[in-house]
Amino acid sequence: MSEIPFLKTPEQAAFRDHMETKVAHWLTQWDGVEAIQAGLIGLPLSKPSISHSGASTTPAAVRAAFKSFTTYSLEYGVDLQTLPVRDLGDIQMHPTDIRECHRRIQEGLQALYEQQPHLVPILIGGDHSTSCPSIQAFAARYPGKRIGILHFDAHHDVRNLEDGGPTNGTPFRGLLESGVVEGRHIVQIGIRGFMNSKAYHDYVKRHGVHIFTSRDVRRLGIDAVLDQALELAGDGTEALFVSFDVDVIDQAYAPGCPAVGTGGMNPWDALDALYRLGQLPQVQGIDFVEFDPTVDVRNLTTRMTVQFMLTFLAGLAERLRA
Amino acid sequence: MSEIPFLKTPEQAAFRDHMETKVAHWLTQWDGVEAIQAGLIGLPLSKPSISHSGASTTPAAVRAAFKSFTTYSLEYGVDLQTLPVRDLGDIQMHPTDIRECHRRIQEGLQALYEQQPHLVPILIGGDHSTSCPSIQAFAARYPGKRIGILHFDAHHDVRNLEDGGPTNGTPFRGLLESGVVEGRHIVQIGIRGFMNSKAYHDYVKRHGVHIFTSRDVRRLGIDAVLDQALELAGDGTEALFVSFDVDVIDQAYAPGCPAVGTGGMNPWDALDALYRLGQLPQVQGIDFVEFDPTVDVRNLTTRMTVQFMLTFLAGLAERLRA
Amino acid sequence: MSEIPFLKTPEQAAFRDHMETKVAHWLTQWDGVEAIQAGLIGLPLSKPSISHSGASTTPAAVRAAFKSFTTYSLEYGVDLQTLPVRDLGDIQMHPTDIRECHRRIQEGLQALYEQQPHLVPILIGGDHSTSCPSIQAFAARYPGKRIGILHFDAHHDVRNLEDGGPTNGTPFRGLLESGVVEGRHIVQIGIRGFMNSKAYHDYVKRHGVHIFTSRDVRRLGIDAVLDQALELAGDGTEALFVSFDVDVIDQAYAPGCPAVGTGGMNPWDALDALYRLGQLPQVQGIDFVEFDPTVDVRNLTTRMTVQFMLTFLAGLAERLRA
Amino acid sequence: MSEIPFLKTPEQAAFRDHMETKVAHWLTQWDGVEAIQAGLIGLPLSKPSISHSGASTTPAAVRAAFKSFTTYSLEYGVDLQTLPVRDLGDIQMHPTDIRECHRRIQEGLQALYEQQPHLVPILIGGDHSTSCPSIQAFAARYPGKRIGILHFDAHHDVRNLEDGGPTNGTPFRGLLESGVVEGRHIVQIGIRGFMNSKAYHDYVKRHGVHIFTSRDVRRLGIDAVLDQALELAGDGTEALFVSFDVDVIDQAYAPGCPAVGTGGMNPWDALDALYRLGQLPQVQGIDFVEFDPTVDVRNLTTRMTVQFMLTFLAGLAERLRA
Amino acid sequence: MSEIPFLKTPEQAAFRDHMETKVAHWLTQWDGVEAIQAGLIGLPLSKPSISHSGASTTPAAVRAAFKSFTTYSLEYGVDLQTLPVRDLGDIQMHPTDIRECHRRIQEGLQALYEQQPHLVPILIGGDHSTSCPSIQAFAARYPGKRIGILHFDAHHDVRNLEDGGPTNGTPFRGLLESGVVEGRHIVQIGIRGFMNSKAYHDYVKRHGVHIFTSRDVRRLGIDAVLDQALELAGDGTEALFVSFDVDVIDQAYAPGCPAVGTGGMNPWDALDALYRLGQLPQVQGIDFVEFDPTVDVRNLTTRMTVQFMLTFLAGLAERLRA
Amino acid sequence: MSEIPFLKTPEQAAFRDHMETKVAHWLTQWDGVEAIQAGLIGLPLSKPSISHSGASTTPAAVRAAFKSFTTYSLEYGVDLQTLPVRDLGDIQMHPTDIRECHRRIQEGLQALYEQQPHLVPILIGGDHSTSCPSIQAFAARYPGKRIGILHFDAHHDVRNLEDGGPTNGTPFRGLLESGVVEGRHIVQIGIRGFMNSKAYHDYVKRHGVHIFTSRDVRRLGIDAVLDQALELAGDGTEALFVSFDVDVIDQAYAPGCPAVGTGGMNPWDALDALYRLGQLPQVQGIDFVEFDPTVDVRNLTTRMTVQFMLTFLAGLAERLRA
């Protein structure tokens, strides 16, 4: 069609500054061959959510927002264009069988990790139920070793499984009870009052899980909290997984989460934390879960999450440069 | 990547019923070679609009809605899959030079029509200013002949050009004054009170343009109005172009138009009219213009316009079958 | 400031087509001297409303919409510019004393009518409670004579006054019980099921009020209903007042009414009715009440009401021309 | 607490007109003992929906709207207060096991029907997948007999079950394949083009299902369509079930449906049809499904559906009075 | 109905985790007999508001949000389940007589306080006009003694009463002029520029009211401000009342306030302050006023206020435990 | 009209507290004669914006918000009523010729500055493209001298001009390349990662522009950043212009900006900075640009900007008092 003047594919016809690379033009689909350091994988599933959630639309919303950001991390002097990251696509979900969906996540990721043993997965949920199978697949990368988890969340996520699980309220119950992870290797950051029951708070403490409330982060500072958290989760473990439930952020900054509430963390602390985590060699995987683009305001929560992801990748670029 | 179970491209991973074809899977990008009967061309331009308008986002919104409709016209027993229609892309607009944008539309379409002399263009605006250059290109297909226009609109669109044109208020002024079309070959359908000035109403009458108000359509019926309109516009012309300004539809059905108002046509009459126009061999081009997806409600106006376009194509399929 | 090039008042700086007059440029503030045929008066009051209502913002919303419509009634060949109509302003309401507000409406209008005995008032509510004092003032123009009322509404509006009145549910109770109007001179058009109680339906029938349901309008046609209504309300009365509660229109066309519901009248019938009523010499006043711009969708209800008002004025112009 | 002046329960403290009964005050919770003619049962399930749907919130939204409507059907002179109808509650759904949800619907309703053999169920979905188990339970009321179905819908709802069913796209496939209903006893009303595939259209025709498109309703009139439909569905059947998918209504009137589209039925025809169906002794059950209050505009779709339900009940009252 | 499997009341049918207590299940309606420490009382009144306000819907919105929070204050190790708090209902308002509404608030609360002399009232407005009668009732608990007030607000709320009061702009004028409270016992926290006039600022200073601006809170810290405020308000007073106008919080966190503005307090400081105030024995009552759920975004302001209230109650629990 | 009781112009009829002056009543239209210290000038232009923007509606939105704020700066003890500031109106834009619009801005302002050499202009955009011509006009006030710029923005705004400029992405490129300002006299504050390309970051550094990222502001404090910025921009310059792109503020506080993103500055720092800048004699002009009221949430961004402007004026009042 090139001979017709001015007639272009919609993508070509849109404005493009030739001196600027958008994330959309860099973080393209993987060809299955290229050696990559990190890969984006969508987990478009939210039917396990207890409350009504459209978090299954998050992977699509996140990708659509890639055209709004550049690859250049001005603060850290890193251009992500140098980092081989690709979009690996989505795990295909079953329309009505939720356990089958969880099985597909675990099986798909496990196969991927076998083929790409050094890939750092960037998982985009979906609701938090996806972290149970995805972390099981992650743990299987380290046979005979233990993994640690940094779990950013307003909630403990250890609901009992009898009342209808596995749901978005149960992933860490599932992981603890299956023995995939030990409580002492889990650090929960950002947990808040009036969003958890005493029974579950007692449960996690009984299992040795370490807890930093959102108020702790405000009072101690994110750096000090992270110092302790990394020491605790890293003690005796081979690798760390970061599970980032976006509702850990205060509702004013993350209005698109189903479980919005005040008193949460602010995004600046999260940016600092994620850059630091990106730099650490022991951090080998991350997920971002539990926000629903269909109820978001001005796309704010999606955009913030994209910036979180990019900042983690800036740290990763720094790590690889080091 | 096929060896990783369940990991698919986002498009593959989404639900798809193997016994159903969505428009999105049929109306794909043209390869520049295939023989086609009709082609979709986006005109993503709304900076000429007098009032604030995001109609430049319409081509993208229309394409995104293709996944919500099937190819099967149940009422008319036509499956569009049999009709060779493709998406030719968008005319690339200049970010700040509006006259250059109009020049590109005219030049691009003219080159296209030369290469594809029998193609029926389905133009997706953009504001109505795009019709002036696009109809000029259309008229150039018929050298030495006259063309007729069926213009569905609440407005006459013949504003003076001195007050700041060419705008979305001036396309038919531009066409009349350039001599591209004669007034007696234009039929305006759906014009409404309190949306036009007496001066412009007098102007179109002075030029011999034929007018059916929205109230005429209600009282005479769309079939009778179309009978007369086709006779008038077809008298002495070689081909007809349909310019469909979506604000001809009552605001309750088309809330996404910048110039919403009540007393307009209903969508059922428009569906009947467009099917009939699709069937007629003299109708050789159509555009849909003047709605703004960024202010639409529940995507209703975009979806309605897609159904209008598909219904016109059902008529076209019928025409070709005959 | 005229010597500074391009620097204008905001009003001057905005786009204006010199061949088109907007309602905003014609229906300007009255100077208190000019002889006028009709005058717009705002009644910005909705605290009497039983349900939460922002109808007090309607006069401002209606005026703001005047810039979106021209003065030319294309269907009826009338340019309102020939009609001396002005904006008389608003009745100033007390912030917290509702009975005082009603008193001000009655007293202010009565004084106005004394000064301008031939003025046709176009009252813009406010909630429907305003019609009780405003019609009392209207009736006082005809001492010793009876007036008739054409009341377009989904509701009878004759709630008992003991449960908390006077509210937007009681205006016709107030008028009937005060003896200002006789039931047999009231015709209610557009009343609907499931929006009124049997007790109140029985009450209006007991008082001889004539009722045409919305379903009657659909089945008999607006022309036939109006024929009967005018005969009934006009029998033995000196003048007619039209009280137009916008919720008589189906919710799809009037989403901004607090009491939205389906099964209502369509706007085309209302346009035809209002043009006809505008033409009739016995129609000497009108109000438009009960919609809330703060909950409207895309301003549809405000715009529709402006078109209703303009169409009534087109009839009035016709009347005066005759 | 009665001794504290003015302090009331929230329900008591709200405004209440003592001469008016709202549906909320009449259609109260069943005590399990009272003899009732009809009962409302909520089916708060939408996880089977292919597209993202919050139809599980519909029963709560419908109940919340009961305070906005009275019991008096003005057009038909029926006060529903005379009709013993109660709210039976909801079927409790499993959070993550969809087949279990369907089993509960079928088992719960079957047990109910055994206990209350003459109850007319008014089922409030949920998505359309609920109709498969609910109609299976309904059919079991008539052992050895056939039932007929009047199915109002834009869609055939006979998708194949292999691609991920049972979903909201498969209920009539499920019923046909299980032999619960014969195709010739099903009449589909309101089916539309570009919303179904040719394969499924052929499937229903092959099974002898009768089809009236939305366009047929516009051209033949709802009365004539219903005459034929009742004859067809009633031929050889013991009882009729009405399955009313709200997306049969045009999108302008039902913006809250996930599958909005234009060209649909209007609400006035639906009101007339439902009143007539309410009157017919053979109609022994009804459901209203497939709208999502979380994406509705101004609650319009919920309110319309409540009015549909009340109009059906007005017919039922008429039936029992006869 | 217990014998019908799976059929439950809507409340029972919804998901419930048996190891978690929601506020909705704990803070239930008072039976008029149980000994309680604190009681919630709704004041559904906003017609006194100068600007359009739906704050009358706040009590209902707050109650509806109780299902989204648990009783467990994780940060302070308090489970509210141990605290006897109940919902006492709403003061019934007159639909049109605002002074009567204020009289009912004062009279109702006074009667309540006589019957329950040790009850800590948690009043949920309504607009701020409700604080004048409610604090008058509160002061009457301490005959011959003085009370102090901690008033969190962006505004002084001492407008003159001649221009239309009593409104939401006048409560503290009313209290000062009636002599119920002395200026030196009032501390206003969070007052902001460009939201008050100099005349009123001078007025409060003349009356000896103590003022901490929002900027003071940012610079001095909430703890230091509270130290001083408690000393000032507590000096010579028997009890303290906290009047919390939610618009003291910055608009980004409290978008649901009619008078939104930037430069306000942040919610974390408010949480810390309210926990501390809950602990203090001299604090014997609190109200939360001036937000409008009908204009809120994603329910953020309602949810924040519920968390404020729960945090105050956590302090109260701590106080009683001490 | 004064003789009609209670009938007032809409402005008069609205509530007004006689002891309070709103900005709307103070900042009125300039008469062209009065000696003024500062003047508001609207630049209603956003067609140059690369992304869809309604920033052309900002001047009107800002003016409409003036009725929500008083003139009294409580924190700084300044009542703006003492400051002679007036509204000078808008630069009239051409509907379709963008370069002509820029020409009008430059020419109009230049003429104004010649007539009013000491006027501090408060320019209300419009998109950021307006700063190129407006700063050119500003620079012309100081012939033979240099000016400095404090540029608050998330973006460098130095895109190449070949890809379609001049746009909202190019103003500082335009200024640098035209030699109007030297790079070393520009300080950019609030620049953020992933919103700029490395090429443009390198470009500004190459030109000696000074950069403080948003993260620098958080870590160093706004006071320290401003200390350095003023020293740098003031070194060798005659006057300073402040160009304030509202998207420098974090998206949670400024949701109405087209280019929303997290990690931005907070409004409290901006308030402190603007008060300080208002006080400095060398600051002789300011603009506020790049937000779009048509996509704002609850008007938050408009209101915040008005408070920014008023706080700058409070500093200016202080400056003049000193």
Ligand SMILES: [Ca+2]
């Ligand atoms: Ca979680």
Ligand SMILES: [Ca+2]
């Ligand atoms: Ca969570």
Ligand SMILES: [Ca+2]
């Ligand atoms: Ca047009």
Ligand SMILES: [Ca+2]
């Ligand atoms: Ca038009």
Ligand SMILES: [Ca+2]
């Ligand atoms: Ca009424």
Ligand SMILES: [Ca+2]
């Ligand atoms: Ca009404």
Ligand SMILES: [Ca+2]
């Ligand atoms: Ca269906």
Ligand SMILES: [Ca+2]
């Ligand atoms: Ca359907």
Ligand SMILES: [Ca+2]
């Ligand atoms: Ca207050």
Ligand SMILES: [Ca+2]
């Ligand atoms: Ca306040």
Ligand SMILES: [Ca+2]
């Ligand atoms: Ca900028």
Ligand SMILES: [Ca+2]
């Ligand atoms: Ca910017």
